[in-house]
Amino acid sequence: MxxxxxxxxxxxxxxxxxxxxxxxxxxxxxxxxxxxxxxxxxxxxxxxxxxxxxMQSNVARGDTIVTSGGLVGKVIRSNADDLLVEIADGVRVVVVRDRVLGRRSQSDRTFAEEESVNDNAKKGSEGLKDVLTKK
Structure with missing residues (x-):
């Protein structure tokens, strides 16, 4: 070998x-x-x-928050463990403080605010067309 x-x-x-x-x-x-x-x-x-x-412990009245379920609302009242959140005009829900994902800043617009801005823009442009077409 x-x-x-x-x-x-x-x-x-x-x-x-x-x-x-x-x-x-x-x-x-x-x-x-x-x-x-x-x-x-x-x-x-x-x-x-x-x-x-x-952040969760510092959430206070008047803050706009986002929950883990995706709800966006304004804090009306806060306790040690839960929050009363207004998600629409007259619609209030109780949210457990641990389920808050984050705060929204003033610069972040909600969907409803975007819709109202778009509606106002449409109304404004239609009004301008009426003024321009009238003689």
């Missing part, structure tokens, strides 16, 4: 040593992976959760 049996045994022993590796090196690699996961996944998620809980 072309390969001497002694060389074959020596190569197999070297392969087992490489596969086993140094236990401290393997432990170090796991620690590095854990640190990377902590700083890129766990810590930012905890920070987001803390900010969200602060």
């Amino acid at each position: 072309l390969i001497n049996p002694a060389f074959a045994q020596e190569a197999a022993g070297a392969a087992q040593q490489v596969a086993a590796g140094d236990p401290l090196r393997v432990l170090f690699q796991f620690l590095v992976i854990f640190v990377v996961f902590y700083f890129f996944l766990i810590r930012p998620q905890q920070k987001k959760m803390k900010e969200h809980q602060m």
Whole structure:
């Protein structure tokens, strides 16, 4: 044969040593992976959760909120655990404070506000056409 049996045994022993590796090196690699996961996944998620809980606890009367069910409304009254939210004229619902997804700023328009702006724009343009066509 072309390969001497002694060389074959020596190569197999070297392969087992490489596969086993140094236990401290393997432990170090796991620690590095854990640190990377902590700083890129766990810590930012905890920070987001803390900010969200602060936002939920700071919701007050007059704030416009969005619930987890997708309802948008104005807070009429707030208690420790729940909120009374007006979602339309005369329509009020009680929402558990933990189900508030976020606050809406004054610059965000609701669908109803957009519709009223569009209706007013249509009425305004029709009125302008009437004025221009009359002689």
